[in-house]
Amino acid sequence: MTNILDDYALMSPLRHRNNWLKLAIVLFGLLVGVSSTSPITPFFIALCMSFTTIVLGRAPFKLYLKLLLAPLGFAITGVIIIAFFSGSGHELLSFELIGYPLSVKADGLELALLVLSRSLSGMCCLYFLSLTTPMIELFAVLKATRLPESVIELSMLIYRYIFVFLDMALSIRYAQTVRLGYSNFRRSIHSMGMLGSTLFIRTWEQGDKLFLAMNSRCYDGKMTLFEVHRPLRATELVLTFAYFLSTVILFYFTKNISIV
Amino acid sequence: MIILETRSLKYTYPDGTSAIQDLNIEIKKGKKVAFVGQNGSGKSTLFLLLNGTLKPEEGEVLFHGAPFKYDSKSLREIRKSVGIVFQNSDDQIFAPTVYQDIAFGPANLGYSKERVDACVQHALEHVGLSRLKDKPPHHLSGGQKKRVAIAGVMAMEPEVIILDEPLSNLDPMGADEIMDLLHEFNHFGSTIIISTHDVDLAYRWSDYVFLMSNSKLIGQGTPAEIFREQELLKKAGLRQPTTLEIYHEIERRGLAYGRSSPKTIPELVNTLKPLDLMWVDVPPKVKEGDSLNLGVMYGEYATQSPYEAINASVLHIHPNGRAIVELKRKGIKAGGVLLYDTDNYSLEEIRQILNEGEMVFVGAMGKKSKNLVEQDGIHLDVTSGVIDKSILMALCGKRCLILTAGGMVDHALKRIREYVEKSGIEFTVGVVNREEGCKWLEEADESPEMLKL
Numbered sequence: 222m223t224n225i226l227d228d229y230a231l232m233s234p235l236r237h238r239n240n241w242l243k244l245a246i247v248l249f250g251l252l253v254g255v256s257s258t259s260p261i262t263p264f265f266i267a268l269c270m271s272f273t274t275i276v277l278g279r280a281p282f283k284l285y286l287k288l289l290l291a292p293l294g295f296a297i298t299g300v301i302i303i304a305f306f307s308g309s310g311h312e313l314l315s316f317e318l319i320g321y322p323l324s325v326k327a328d329g330l331e332l333a334l335l336v337l338s339r340s341l342s343g344m345c346c347l348y349f350l351s352l353t354t355p356m357i358e359l360f361a362v363l364k365a366t367r368l369p370e371s372v373i374e375l376s377m378l379i380y381r382y383i384f385v386f387l388d389m390a391l392s393i394r395y396a397q398t399v400r401l402g403y404s405n406f407r408r409s410i411h412s413m414g415m416l417g418s419t420l421f422i423r424t425w426e427q428g429d430k431l432f433l434a435m436n437s438r439c440y441d442g443k444m445t446l447f448e449v450h451r452p453l454r455a456t457e458l459v460l461t462f463a464y465f466l467s468t469v470i471l472f473y474f475t476k477n478i479s480i481v
Numbered sequence: 482m483i484i485l486e487t488r489s490l491k492y493t494y495p496d497g498t499s500a501i502q503d504l505n506i507e508i509k510k511g512k513k514v515a516f517v518g519q520n521g522s523g524k525s526t527l528f529l530l531l532n533g534t535l536k537p538e539e540g541e542v543l544f545h546g547a548p549f550k551y552d553s554k555s556l557r558e559i560r561k562s563v564g565i566v567f568q569n570s571d572d573q574i575f576a577p578t579v580y581q582d583i584a585f586g587p588a589n590l591g592y593s594k595e596r597v598d599a600c601v602q603h604a605l606e607h608v609g610l611s612r613l614k615d616k617p618p619h620h621l622s623g624g625q626k627k628r629v630a631i632a633g634v635m636a637m638e639p640e641v642i643i644l645d646e647p648l649s650n651l652d653p654m655g656a657d658e659i660m661d662l663l664h665e666f667n668h669f670g671s672t673i674i675i676s677t678h679d680v681d682l683a684y685r686w687s688d689y690v691f692l693m694s695n696s697k698l699i700g701q702g703t704p705a706e707i708f709r710e711q712e713l714l715k716k717a718g719l720r721q722p723t724t725l726e727i728y729h730e731i732e733r734r735g736l737a738y739g740r741s742s743p744k745t746i747p748e749l750v751n752t753l754k755p756l757d758l759m760w761v762d763v764p765p766k767v768k769e770g771d772s773l774n775l776g777v778m779y780g781e782y783a784t785q786s787p788y789e790a791i792n793a794s795v796l797h798i799h800p801n802g803r804a805i806v807e808l809k810r811k812g813i814k815a816g817g818v819l820l821y822d823t824d825n826y827s828l829e830e831i832r833q834i835l836n837e838g839e840m841v842f843v844g845a846m847g848k849k850s851k852n853l854v855e856q857d858g859i860h861l862d863v864t865s866g867v868i869d870k871s872i873l874m875a876l877c878g879k880r881c882l883i884l885t886a887g888g889m890v891d892h893a894l895k896r897i898r899e900y901v902e903k904s905g906i907e908f909t910v911g912v913v914n915r916e917e918g919c920k921w922l923e924e925a926d927e928s929p930e931m932l933k934l
Contacts, residue, residue, distance in 0.1 A: 384619035438586040445588040
């Protein structure tokens with residue numbers, strides 16, 4: 222059963238690496254990507270992150286492309302608009318659309334590419350995190366950020382029960398479908414409402430049961446979170462350092478380069 | 482020794498439905514107890530009362546002879562000692578990973594981090610889930626979830642483990658594994674209480690049965706006593722266990738004899754053999770009722786094993802000097818069941834036993850042992866109902882090896898020895914890699930006549 226990102230993250234071999242290292246890599250990528258003035262560095266970051274996610278993290282290539290396509294669609298639309306409507310300098314391309322002159326100028330293209338590369342690198346960094354680090358690994362990180370205990374406990378319980386209620390909702394929906402609950406629009410609305418109300422009541426009952434279950438194991442108002450210790454390995458450190466270094470060097474040497 | 486006791490217990494739900502009425506029970510330490518009754522007969526409510534979760538309206542619950550107190554400190558003590566496993570594992574498992582869920586109980590007891598870790602590892606190993614410790618519960622199968630729930634309770638090392646319908650929604654293999662686990666806990670001294678409406682399970686598994694109906698206790702006793710009473714069962718809305726029903730049918734047709742209550746298939750099969758009668762010439766001085774030693778027989782006279790020592794008791798002497806005798810056979814060098822303790826596991830040793838001991842049938846009990854030998858590529862003929870199937874094979878003159886560990890070894894040994902004693906059909910049983918060694922291997926090369934009868 223793999224249908225959400227968390228499932229892929231759970232199966233990824235990178236799941237068992239140090240969370241802080243992964244977070245550092247992501248943060249570094251985001252910051253450098255955003256502050257870069259040429260599109261080359263962000264593209265490099267995107268490439269490295271994609272490579273790590275797909276090859277080292279064993280994320281399915283097709284899935285990864287699909288995931289990228291969704292936000293990339295928005296980015297490209299925006300980029301096209303930027304390319305046509307901003308900037309100055311010499312014209313690279315111009316034509317008329319229904320009597321209205323459209324042209325791409327050098328500056329505009331440069332800016333468009335930069336925006337595209339920055340958003341791509343950001344996406345790749347975030348996908349690296351979400352495809353290699355499941356939620357259950359992040360609870361320990363949350364704890365270290367000194368969030369209130371109760372927030373972390375709640376988030377742990379919520380995480381667990383999302384799946385219980387997801388299952389429940391799916392089976393209720395199935396039961397409604399086989400009895401033609403979604404055969405036309407009116408009925409669909411009605412069935413949907415019933416599903417919602419049933420789920421609400423079930424969550425209430427589940428809360429009672431949860432309290433019972435916790436109580437019968439001596440719950441004293443505190444849920445201890447056990448962190449799994451994941452030591453940093455030398456190879457990881459060397460690889461990360463090499464990546465950081467090459468990115469910084471690239472960043473430095475491409476800061477005044479324009480590619481158009 | 483009585484560990485849990487209730488005195489005129491009464492509980493009514495807030496909406497006025499009565500759940501428990503005037504209940505007096507005593508549960509002895511180290512027993513396997515089953516509460517049997519239809520759905521809604523009050524079993525689950527009783528369990529919540531036994532664990533201090535619900536407070537009785539009248540009457541009291543006693544643990545080790547002391548009545549429950551309902552302040553938070555005493556409740557903690559009770560809940561540490563009386564663990565409860567709910568029917569639906571999803572109600573019980575609430576932490577995001579298996580490890581964290583099992584660690585929840587020990588952590589609440591205020592153990593140090595190292596001790597919690599030790600408890601969790603031990604529990605995980607016991608239920609055979611060490612490899613899944615970092616998984617989230619929604620990635621587990623029903624049987625695995627049940628085992629996590631059991632491990633979560635076990636990690637607190639309770640004296641009594643209560644399981645509400647432990648086998649509901651499990652496939653047969655999963656069910657067998659859970660039952661094996663429960664046998665093992667029981668062997669290490671835990672008192673196990675289950676509720677079920679599966680009469681076959683209660684009959685086969687338990688030492689003592691409480692029959693519940695409409696929030697009242699309507700009968701209690703050993704399974705053999707309780708399930709013989711057809712009227713009582715009807716009142717409880719239950720039917721007879723299958724093996725017992727089959728046995729009664731064959732008994733009514735005169736095909737089986739002896740008023741016994743077979744629990745397992747080997748026991749049932751054993752009741753099937755008709756009275757073994759034979760015409761023999763007897764010496765003149767023999768009287769009716771005497772017993773004769775007919776010596777060792779083989780070939781077509783030996784029906785149960787290659788060689789048999791036969792004693793006969795004289796039932797009737799005909800005037801012409803011939804007599805009708807009832808034969809009592811004792812098999813020699815029949816098959817046998819050999820147990821191997823996988824706590825001291827060595828692949829070479831097992832291969833040697835398999836080759837030299839002419840084992841034709843290999844089984845494994847317990848998740849840990851199964852995983853261990855399957856890793857090493859040893860073919861297992863059977864992984865569920867292992868003891869019963871091995872006895873059946875041994876009865877057919879085959880030799881079986883059961884690979885198992887810890888308390889299960891003693892449990893299996895006890896079960897098989899009991900069978901040998903009860904049935905009178907002799908076959909060898911032993912544990913191969915323990916200090917006392919195994920008689921059988923030493924005798925294997927000798928001729929059957931040399932064996933002590």
